[in-house]
Amino acid sequence: MSDRLDLPPSKLVAIIDAQLELARVGPSFGNLMDCAVLKAAQLTGADGAVIELVEGSEVVYRAACGLAEPQLGLRMQIKGSLSGHVLTTRQAAVCADSETDERVNREACRRVGLRSMAILPLLFGEHAGGVLKLAWREPRPFDQDEVALGQAITDMTAAMMFHASQEGPHVLQRKVTQDPATGLANRSSFYEQLRVRLDDAITRGGHVGVMVARVRPWRKEVMAELARRFTAECREGDVLARLGGDEFGVILSLAARRSIVQSQVSRFSHAASAQSVLLPDGEKIDAVVQFGSALFPEDGNGVSDLLLAARAAPPAG
Template identity: 25%
Template sequence: MTRPSSHAHWSKELLGVQSAIATTSGDIDQVMDLIVEGALRVIPHAGGALVEMRDANEGEYRAGSGMAAPFIGLRESFAGTLFEQCVLTGRPQYCPDTQDDPHVDAAACRAVGIAAILLAPIAYEGAVIGALKLYGPRTAAFDEQDLLIAQLLAGLITTGLARMERRDAHSQLDRMATRFKATFDQAAVGIAHVAPDGDFLLVNDRFCGIVGHSREALIHGGFQQITHADDLDSDLDNVHRLVTGEIVSYVMEKRYVRADRQIVWVNLTVSLVRDALGVPEFFVAVIEDITRRKTAEERALHDPLTGLPNRRWLTEHFGSLFGAMPGESVIAYLDLDGFKAVNDRFGHAEGDRCLSDVATCLERVLRDRDSICRIAGDEFVILMPDTDHETALQLISAFRDAVRTLCRERPWKIGISTGAVAIDAQQFASLEDVLEAADRQMYRAKKEPGIAPIICNIRDVLAGRQGGHGPGPLRSEPARV
């Protein structure tokens, strides 16, 4: 488009604005007024100029000229606006057509005759705190030269901020500190500032209450010391990714260990504050106590009577437990023999005690890496990762012995029938296939009392299906005790 002003013209006008600002003694409101008034002289094809400053999540219109003058003093949320984009990115924003931009209120612009908008960020002490806005009465009103001029004018506001009187600066900093302190101290969530080495710099009362440690103890330690050992590696990995710039923030659910050794679950959100040179300065960590939700989730995955994991837990964890297991593993299906008689003779309350006692005695036999689930009334599944046939048979025999010993101390007599299936990573099967095969083995053992446990291989089961044999007798390896 044809330029309405020459380089000499706008340079002269810009120098005039600078000279006028030099006489203000740092009065920032007067500086802003001079900027918006001078902007229309430097860029005469602009219909209005406005200074919008950020205050929390709102924008305040501090100075305006031309068609923007009536907006002075207004405040509004800047969520989803061009101003938000300017603040978040630190870059200029340009809307050549206000009727075709999702970040602009088309109806409001149409009502006041604003057809184009140009924003130049106002930076101060490493942060974008506002923007100089230029309004055009027609679409595509601004070009790259206008952008350069707008940035120069915005820079004059930054200069004016830097030259504010010390008294006014201290007053503003005091107000900001008061707001920060109120937000920090009265927040409903835990907030902490953490040094790059993991030491706590600041923590609010809510943070101390959630993690169960005093402020003094936290300041003299680091987040590593209160993080649950099972969560530390993933937390440190996220910190590394944050410091290297791979991510800008992260969210994770983790556990802290309170001073009384109780475990608290939190939802943790972490971001990194860098200095003007991009060097990590401190982390901002925000935590919410989710222990109640995690407890409810845990209850949903566990049998309320025995406390054992239930079928839902087995379904959710089966793949992760065995999918990447390099060696052979064994899954055993256990069914109690004579349990119905316990209910019939002694009542359901005693039947419940029977199930709970059996679960406890089976758990005592398990190794650390094994798991046991109650998946139905008197049916249990035992998971034995990285276990060969011989070891699995020894464990199954130990289960039987443990139940026999238990029965000597109880008024009822029960036994267990067991079916077992071996799986490996080379021939990994679904949980449904494994349970079906183990269940059929278990019923075979129940029909033939006294038969020694037999472990079938899931590869034989699947091969039998592919060969068209269907659900016929399982091919088993004669591993017996």
């Protein structure tokens, strides 16, 4: 594994470009981590990447891309995992083949679909608050500066999150699970809570309803106003989140059958179109919002399946 200073000029330039892009992300830790995993995967050629943050005795997948993206929001026990080893030693570790490496949680690796990985500590001062994991679908040696490249992105990400980590775990938790522009839950938090709802529905044989809403035009003021309107329409137990720049998601607490889900979509649609959005300069904008919905278990059995079905549903609104 090469020292970072021994990297060829082209890779050093790529690191600098990636770090500059991270610096431009802004105050959203969710967006920062999303950018970090994408850049780390691009720089190293990994098939996927994930940032796992420590919460108690578990790590939570707070950002993910590529083959790891379907696991966003997943909680895993630290004990008995290679991530746990990295958190304890605060040193990077690599696994050339998860099927033969006794340090790894083999079941978890199979769930994600990875066979080899590099795990890099996310250091907040002297404390390891999480890891960035680079994942590949096939066994492989690590001889292409993967660790040095990934660690450069990890260190930059940790540096940008450092001050929040010093304010206490509750401050960091809020910042990594909340969209700062709207105050809503972010994508990672939404996925995590949807996993909980699905597990509960599987246990008791129930249903889970999901709604997505895509907004045009995408503007900060428009998203903030729609967030306010959608919050007013939420019933007790609903979970409203901002899934991306132009997209909201709602986990619907009432979802015994499809007609109930559809009636709630209509209610949100009416709230979105009830009146124009007034901008600070006095201009009025008529936002176009397309809604879609899906119902578990009819439309899918997992988080990714349900959201894909909701996005592919004939638009309403």
